[in-house]
Amino acid sequence: MTFKSIIEEIENNLNKILGELSISDVKFTVEPAKPGFGDVSSNVSFLLAKQLKKSPKDIAEMLSEKYQHCSSTLVLKTKAHQSGYLNFFANWEKLSQMILSESHLHEFGDVDIGKNTTIVVEHTSVNPNKALHIGHIRNIIIGDSISRILKKANYKVNVLNYIDDSGLQVADIIVGFKHLGFDQESPDGKKFDHYCGDDVYVKTTEKYESDSSLENIRKNILKELEDGNSETAKFADKITRRVLANQLETCWNLSVSYDCLNFESQIIRSGLWSKIFDKIKEMNLIEFEDEGKNKGCWVIRGADKDEDKVIVRSNGTATYIAKDIPYAAWKLGLIDDPFHYQKYEKKQPNSRILWQTTLDSNESTKNFSGQKVITVIDSRQARLQKIITSLMAKFKSVPDAYVHLGYESVTLSSDTAKILGLDTDGKQAQMSGRKGLYVNADSVYDMLKEKIKDETKKRHAEMDSSDIEEIAHNIAVGTLRYEMIKQDLDKIITFDLTKSLSLDGDTAPYIQYTHARAARILEKSKRAPSINVDFSLLKEQAELNLIKTIGMFDMQVRDAVNNLSPKVIARYCHDLAVAFNSFYEHVKVLELGDESLENSRLCIVDSFKITLVKALDLIGIVAPHRM
RNA sequence: GGACUCGUUGCAUAGCUUGGAUAGUGCGAACGCUUGCGGAGCGUUAGGUCCCCGGUUCAAAUCCGGGCGAGCCCGCCA
Structure with missing residues (x-):
């Protein structure tokens, strides 16, 4: 306890x-x-x-x-x-003993909220026509952190990434490749996803304004994408899979991994839609409109007439939101699984197996559905997600079975927008993939890493370059991840290129630095830390405060799970670091000339280090031993 | 016009779910700390009508109502 x-x-x-x-x-x-x-x-x-x-x-x-x-x-x-x-x-003598002993157990911080039930977390889900930008990163880091935290709370977690490979945005780059003569290889060795997003996508959508015939071409391509056997669909499949592979590299580099990739094109071709369409008709969840502005459409009734949502157009085709219905039902395991699964062609760095959907019935069967589903999508989609949520509530009796975890967007500071060529008159700016107004995740990572390499070299002239490389990677990833979750989900993050490079104060490097300090003490000590020490010697306020903070771990995990709030863990890591820095400043550990006091303090340092590593792991951050 | 979210010091934020003591932190500003286990650190100081008005309560930054300001959503687009 x-x-x-x-x-x-x-x-x-x-x-x-x-x-x-x-x-x-x-x-x-x-x-x-x-x-x-x-x-x-x-x-x-x-x-x-x-x-x-x-x-x-x-x-x-x-x-x-x-x-x-x-x-x-x-x-x-x-x-x-x-x-x-x-x-x-x-009674700190007893409490210290309890807390410090328990902190050495493997399961320290575990709480049993999930009761070993299965939960689905879907995140990322970026159109495979461009590189990930800093706004996508917020989604990915929230989703990944939540899934790590849920695991700690005894949920079996299935992490899904929905690949919208048959939508308009994909059609746009296919127009670029097929009709505007864009080369299928990026000209200057640029990463393929960057090339598709920065060049093909932006320049193609620009052309729509001057050449209206392209709109028709796009419409036809969109139609061909739905038919899996068309030449266009096969070509698009090749392109989107190359982009996806690059996007996954970015995610994996940030210590994010998945269990299954779900391809929208396969959901469409599987016929899942018509099954669920029949079912919701049977259940009277949608109605056919005989008159009015939505005449000839199937709609979901809203609170009032204006809020009716068209699901099937008068020409018989399904709308954007309609595609989410079978997928949501599939995630909750409400319908027979039409998919088979095969391993993705590349291995994830953490060796977690990554599966992908296929319609090839020779491949394996699997179950990636869950009792509950958490879908991480930014809160601009709140209205549509609310419709899905209430629809799912009618299918499944478990309360809150389908949860939309929303978060506010990442905008660009006016200074950063200006650097990218947009004068906003001092206001922040929404990013736009279409207009090319965004900051790519890879470039932020690279800039951070370069700066950290410089800082590390300054401190460790003797260190060899592969060590520096690894340290800089961990700190850059930590910094980026921490910035994405340290504040509340419903607060806008205004991203500023210059400020994002800050490594002082309430940042991951601050926290990671305390880990390096602790590691250094343990390394310099001649003895192995033990929990068989005299706890009555620990009386200093700084010592007790650190022990108390360590003892809060499970309560913090519980809080984070109950509120689906990764920020809670980020704050806890920061609190731990603050408590340790205060301890470090006020209390000496080594060369005290008092072996038993030294042992007692070494025990605290060891517990702190173990706990910090565990807590940081919940938000996907690795703390180096030296930095 | 309607829905949702946000409003805490110069800036950025925590606390709000579950009302209660002294509103915590970072950046920025001023000053100080290194023969010491690593200064990406620590300490001190200055800086607050917790957007406004009303209500509930013994007690409101926190709950409720109404404003104001900002953002965002509201298509047979995706």
């Missing part, structure tokens, strides 16, 4: 006391205390004030007195604060 054990002990005792007073049904809180108010605080006296007709302070004093008679192993003393709070001071 961790810090939670003292909280539970206090909760039990307070409940006992309230029982003796014949008071029930009081939902008081018992929480870690703010600094300066002991270790644990309860608001119980506030809640009793009315009923007992006494001031919170008097009640706190009364409870504090009664608490003396409770059996307690982890609470040393209680104190009624004049504000009315009831504060508790821990």
Whole structure:
């Protein structure tokens, strides 16, 4: 047990006391205390004030007195604060031992919320016609972090990446290749996804304005893409798979991996749509419109007439949102799986097996569906996702089976927009793939890595280049990932090229640096750290505060899972680092001339390092031993 | 026009779900700390009508209502 054990002990005792007073049904809180108010605080006296007709302070004093008679192993003393709070001071000798011992267990920080049920996390899902830009990265890092955190909470997680390989954006680059004469190889050795996005896509869509005949060509290509046997579809398949391979390289480089790639073209060709269409007709979830502006269409009824959403056009074709319905149902395992699965041609760096859908019935059968589904899509799609969510709720009885995890977009600062050639008059700017207004993820990574290499060389002139390379990689990835999740999902990130290169303050390098410091102490120490030490020697505020923070790990994981909030873990890593830096500054570990004190402190350093590594892993960040 | 999200110091943010003590942090600013286990660090100082008005409450940054400002969505496009 961790810090939670003292909280539970206090909760039990307070409940006992309230029982003796014949008071029930009081939902008081018992929480870690703010600094300066002991270790644990309860608001119980506030809640009793009315009923007992006494001031919170008097009640706190009364409870504090009664608490003396409770059996307690982890609470040393209680104190009624004049504000009315009831504060508790821990028996740190025992609590330190519990926390530090547990921190060495493999399962430290595990919580059982998922009960080993299966959950699907879908993220990334970028059109395979361009390179990933910094806005996509927010989606990918949120999705990857959430899936790591859910695993820690005992969910079996299936991570999916939906490949929209038959949409308009793909048609656009096919127009470029087939009708505007773009070379199928990037001319200057540029990465193929960058070439498709920066050159083919941008320049082709530019041409639509001057040449209206292209619109028709695109329409025909779009139609041909749906028929898998057409020459165009085969050509497009070749192109999109090359782009996809490049996109995956970017993701893998950021320590992101998947379980299965789902190709939209195959969903279309599998006939899944007509099955689900029949089903929702049967269930009366959609209606055929006889009159009005949507005459001849199948619609989902909205709250009022204006919010009706067309699912099937009057010409019989399905709309954009319609494609999401069979896919959502498939993710929840609500329909017979029309797919077979084969291994993707390249291996993921972490050796997790990556599967992809196929319609070839000679390949394996698998099950990638889940009891619950989390779909990570930016909140501009909230309206459409809400329709899918309520539709799925009618299919599946599990509450909240389908969750849209939305997040605000990444915009460009006016300075950065200006660098890219757009004067926004001091305002931030929305990125646009079509207009070529974006910052590619690969370039940000490269810039970060170069800067970090310089910094590392300054500090370690003797280090060989492959070590520097590895350190710079881990710090660059950490920096990028941390910046993408450290704030709330519903806050816009204004990306600025210059500021993004900052490595001070509330950043991944700050956290990673504390790991290097801890690693250095353990390395320099002649002894192996042990948990068989004298915990009574640990009395300094900085020591206890660090131990307390370590003991919060499982509570933080729980919080992150319940709120689907990777930020919670990012903050926790930062809190750990702050606590360690304070410890480092105030307390010496080595060469104390007191072997048992040294052992005790080494134990803290070791626990800190282990816990930090585990917490950072939940957000996909690796901390180097030297930097 | 309607829906959704955001508004906390010069800037960027935490706290809001679950009301309670002293609103925490980073950047920027000023000053200080290195013969010491690594200064990508630590400490000190200055800087706050928690957008406004009203309500609920013993108690509101937090909950509710109404404004204001910003963003975003609202197609038989994807």
